[in-house]
Amino acid sequence: MRDARWLVRLLADPAAAREVEDWTSLIAIARSESLAGSLAWRLQQAELPPRVEAMFEAARRDGEAARVQALWEAEMARRALAPLGMPVILLKGTAYAAAGLEAGRGRSIGDLDILVPRRALPDVERALLAAGWEWVKEDSYDDQYYRRWMHELPPLIHRERDRMIDVHHAILPLTARPKPDMAAMIAERVALADGLFTLSPADMIVHAAAHLFADGDLAGGLRNLWDIDRLLREFGERDSDFQPKLRGRAEQHGLLPAVARAVRLAHHIYKTPVRCQAPISKSLVLKGSGQEKIGYRIAATDRLHVRRLLARDGWGRATRPLTRLGFYVRSHWLRMPPAMLARHLWVKARKKS
C-alpha cells in the first residue's frame, strides 16, 4: 500500500473489508496513525479472516482497558482539584470517553488534557504538585516560554502512575492569530455525572479543528479528523440545528476557516454527510438533487492537506518528506509572529549546540 487511502476507506465504509488483500500493511498503517482501536470497533460486524478478527478482538479489549485507565486518571485529577471549587473541563480523548461519545470508541488516549480558568492556574499547579504530579522537564527557557506564550502549563507526570497531564487555560497558544473566546467556552461547559465537565458539542468540534488546522503540523491528523467526523455525525443526528450553531460558534471564536476546512476534509476523506441549509463552508456544491448529492468542493490547499494526511506507506513509514516539512514550517508560522519565531528558533538552536 502506497498511502493511507485503504485505512480511511475502511473507516468510512466497513463493507469494503471484503476487498482487502494485504491486512498486514493495513494494520501497520492503522497502528502508525493511532487508529487501530477505532478500526477494530468499526469492523466489529464485518466479515474478516479469522486471524484478523482475533487481532481486532484483542485491540477492542485493549481499548477498553485503556478507556478505564483514562477515566481513572480523570478521577484522580478531579479528587486533587475538587477542594479548589472551580470547574475542571476534560478535553479530547478523555472527554469523548467520559461523555460516552462514538468518537471515544477504541480511541487511543495518551495524556490527560484538562481545561481550567486561567486565573486558577497557580492554585491548580500547587494542588497537582501536592497530589504527586511532577514536572517532566526542568529547563528555565522552556518553562518561561510555556508560561508566557503557551495555552498550557509545562507537562506534568504522576510519579506513581506514570501518566501525563496537560493543564490548558486556552485552546490555542496565546501567540496564535485567532483569539478564541475562552470565557464563553468555559461558561457553556456541559456537566458530567461525576462533577467533571466537557466542552459544549460545538466547542468540542471547534477545539478539535483548531488543534488540527490552526496549531500543529498535522501529525496524527487522520485520527483527529476521524474524531471530527464522529462528532459531526453524532451531534448532527441529535440536533438538526447543529450545523448553524457550529458555524456561529466557530465565528465567535475566530476559527471559522479552521472549522470549515475540517468539515470539508472530513466530508472528502470520511464521507461525513453534509446535512444543513446554512453551509459552513462556502464551497458547497450541488452534484445533483437530494441530500446525498450535496457535497463540498475541496480547495487546492485542501488537496495539499489530503496529501499530507495520507502520507503513510504499507510499512507504517512516514512518506512525502517535503509535504511534511512544509506543514511543519507552517505550524510554527501559525503559532507565532515572525520576529518572535526567529528569536525562539535562535534560542532553541543555541541550546542544542
Next chain:
Amino acid sequence: MKYVFRLKVGPVSFRIGSQWRRPVAQLRRLYAGYPEPDGVCDFTVRLEAERFWRRWLRPSVAIRGDYVLPDAAPLPLAQGLLAAEMGMNLQMALGQKRFLLLHAASVERDGRALLMTGHSGAGKSTLGALLGERGWRFMGDEFALLDLEDGRLHPFPRAVSLKNESLGLFDGVDPARLGPVLSGTPKGRIRHLRPNSEAVARMAEPARPVMILFPRFGRDLEPIVREVGAAEAFMRLTQASTNYVALGERGFEALTRFVGALPSRAIDYADTAQAEKLVDALWRSA
C-alpha cells in the same frame, strides 16, 4: 521495503523489513525450518537507517515498527541480526495483548510445563536452553505467553541469545544451528542458537504449567531450594510481565489464578550441573 522476511513463532507472526540485505540473510539462515505465516502478520518490524545517509555512511540500524520506543539507540549494521531480535521483542512487549506476557523461559515434559523467571543474569535463559538439549521440549527463553482464558502456556521458541560465558556451554551443538558471533553489543558478546527440531516442530502446542521456578545463578552460592509463597510469586511476576498493567483486570485475574494453582520454588546454584539436578528432583516431586 527492499528485503523482507516473514516468520511465525508459536502463535505470533512477524513481518520484518530491512533496507540492507545482510540482516535478512542472517535471519533466513538462523530461522531455517520455521513455518511461514499464512496470511496476516501480527507485527511489523523495520530495520532502517537512522538518517537517510546512514544507509551507506557508517550504516546504523534504527529499530522501528508498529510500536516504537522514542529513545531507542540504533545499532551498527554488523549487529543487524540483534536489531531484528530486539525489534521483535519490542513489538511483543508493547503490542501483545492476546496473552499475559512473562519475561521467562519455559520447558515442557509429558505435556506439563515448567516456567523459569528471574532478573536478567539469573540464568533462566541458559538453563532453559540447556534443558531443551537434555530431554525437555524447549518452549522459549525470552517470553512465556500465558493464555488469559484457559491458563495454558503457549510456546514462543525464538532463537536463544547466548551471552558471554554461556556460549561455551553449547560447543557440542550442530554448528548449523548457531548464528554469527556478535561482539561489542550493549549486552556483550552474543551468539544466537536455533532451538532444536522438536521445539520448532511442536511450536503450535501449548502446555499446562505445573511449577514456577525462580532460579538464581552465582559462583559462590550454595545449592538450595526455597518455597515461595503465592503473594511473593505474584509480585515478582508482575515485575516480570511487560503487559500486566495494560491488560487491566484480565491480567490480574489470569495472574492470580496462575500463582494460586501452582507451587513456586526459588533455587540457587553455582553451576549448571547443580541446577539440572535440583530441577530434576523438584520435577519428580511435583
